[in-house]
Amino acid sequence: MVKRANRQHALAQIEASLRAGAHIFEKLIEQRNLQITSAAAILSRDHAFQVAFAGAEQDRATTLSALESLQTRSKADLVLIASLDKELLFDTYRPALHGVAFPFPQLIEKAETSGNTYAFVVLEKELYAMAITPLRAPDPIAWLCPAFRINDAFAREIKAYSNLEITFFDQSDPRKINVLLATTFDGKEREALVSTFQERAFVPQRITDVRLNGERYVSYLLPLPTETGSAAVLLQRSLDRELAPYLRLEQTYLILALLGLGISAAVGVWIARGVSKPVLQLAEGARKIGQGDYQHRVNVNQPDEMGLLAASFNHMSKGLAERDQVRDLLGKVVSPAVAAELLRKDVKLGGEERKVTVLFSDVRSFTTMCEAFAPQEVLGILNRYFTRMSAIVEAHGGVVDKYVGDAIMALFGAPLANPDDADRAMETALEMCEALDELNAQQHLRGHPAINIGIGINTDVVIAGNMGSQTRLNYTVIGDGVNLSSRLEDLTKTPEYATRIIISSTTLAKAKGRYHTRPLGEVAVKGKRKPTKIYALLGRVATPT
């Protein structure tokens, strides 16, 4: 739309400039004709010529020769002299011609009334601007008519001032539509112009479009005041050439627009990359952290908010890694459940009463074994044993409270209580014994002695909590119930009982599953008046599926 408006504006401008050009053309022609008229007036006063022309001793040759001299002096293309009664006396173009009627009698009539004058005349198929002035001696004795040919060179001269393509043509002969007299065009455009003249008529003083040899011209026809026939001049301006600056402007706009678009796109991409790249990196980092890779670091070194965010992110992942490390270590030092409990809550001293099933296991005759083997081997054996047993405890939701020498103390019901804590403990004990058999098979293969263990299980209300000093504390349970389970473990050494696992009646009472047990009688328990019934745990009662 802008383009169209631009073009229309350009067209209006071109038309206006063509009209202005036409005006300039008219003025130039008028100016030139006034010049040649005054030149003619000066020539007419040449005394030597007056004498040669009107003197007593006349001869045509001398007069003609003097006339040619005047012609050269005034740069005219031909000079005619007519008598006062319109007879042609001299003609430098056709020297032999005289005594015939002057070809432009109207011109003389015009000069008779207005003195010096000029007109366009067509002579021998050529266009001339002809001035006419009386030859005075000192009264008018004849008419002096210098004529200036309007040819291509002249057209080009006018073009230099008016910046117009100029074509003079004769319209006097009705058979030939328009005879070209002079033009600024040459080559193919000239031919195209001639054929255009054959095809179309031009309306005077109206702007029309003419296509010449593929180029568009805005054209303006101006009739010339001619004495004979009718000559006219076609003033033209190349539309394409006039539009060229507008096209260039359009192109410039287009280039600028594209450049602007390109630059803003590049800037956009740059900004987007500045934002999206770190965002993607952060997202990747978050994903890695989600997967547990706390060592991953986001590498964004930007002096902006993204950089700050990345730094915070890295700080966070570092913190997470440290926490994870602590948790990991905690998990190793304390049982995972205790560690979770510790991490979940504020760690503070103090405990609570809880019903807990405590499992105590111990390796029998460990001291003997220690003597027979190197400490390193003993530790290896013990570690393998602990690893296996601990896994079983944890598999049943128990918590390894501590290792005491070769003993394992495990809790069921603290810090997290389950309704089947007793069952879990008993299951654990049974599974430990099964596992021990497998372990012993491996021990045997290694050439190590078989390990024998005893397990005591008791359920009682105990104090569970963090115990120790402000700076160093343990999550553990204390109470008589704990001591009893240790006692029960100790009782497994009693050969009469002939069992690996001894459970108290409270534990059995809490058990929901069914187990093979054997009563072992009662034992007195320290701090309790009533003796406690104890049972050997032999195995599970297979539940029919």
Add this chain to the structure above:
Amino acid sequence: MRFWPFVLIAVWILCGRAQAGSILVTVKDGRGTLVSDAVVYAKPNEPVVSLEKKQVVIEQRDRQFVPYVTAIQVGTSVTFPNRDSVRHDVYSLSPAKEFELPLYAGIPTEPVTFDKEGFVTLGCSIHDWMVAYIAVLPTPYFQVTGKDGRTVLENLPVGQYSVEVWQPLLKGAPEKFGQHVDLADGSKELLFTLDLRRDSRAKNAPLPNGG
């Protein structure tokens, strides 16, 4: 003009008993405007006896010829005294008398004798606007009209005359407008209506500053 009656009386007395008449002429152009500088002359049918040759003077004064129109009888000599501080080059290319007085100052030694009937246009080859006319006439009976477009041919012997008028701007020959007069004692009045060209000539010298 007021002296004319006295002059007429004086002439009449001088001429004694000879019979004479006069012709009062008024000259107008096609539009009825009174025409000055018109040479009115009467050609008698009888052969003319030349009167005493007068010395005629045409001056160049203020870069103009004075007078503008002069009428003389054939054979009269004219001197062209230059009263200006600049020199003049007086010439004529008229068939009746072609001559040139090359650039001169003061009074030329030799007067120019006009021995052929006709109308002579005088020019100055260095001053385009300077122009004057001499009507060289075959008769001693002539006058030039003044600004009132009138003149009187007086003291003409009784007889047949062809009265003609010439003016610098006249189109065609004066014979075309000739009027026949049978002059008896007393006076006649004639009116001439001339067909004149438009006067396109610059009459005055340009001012020294060119304005």
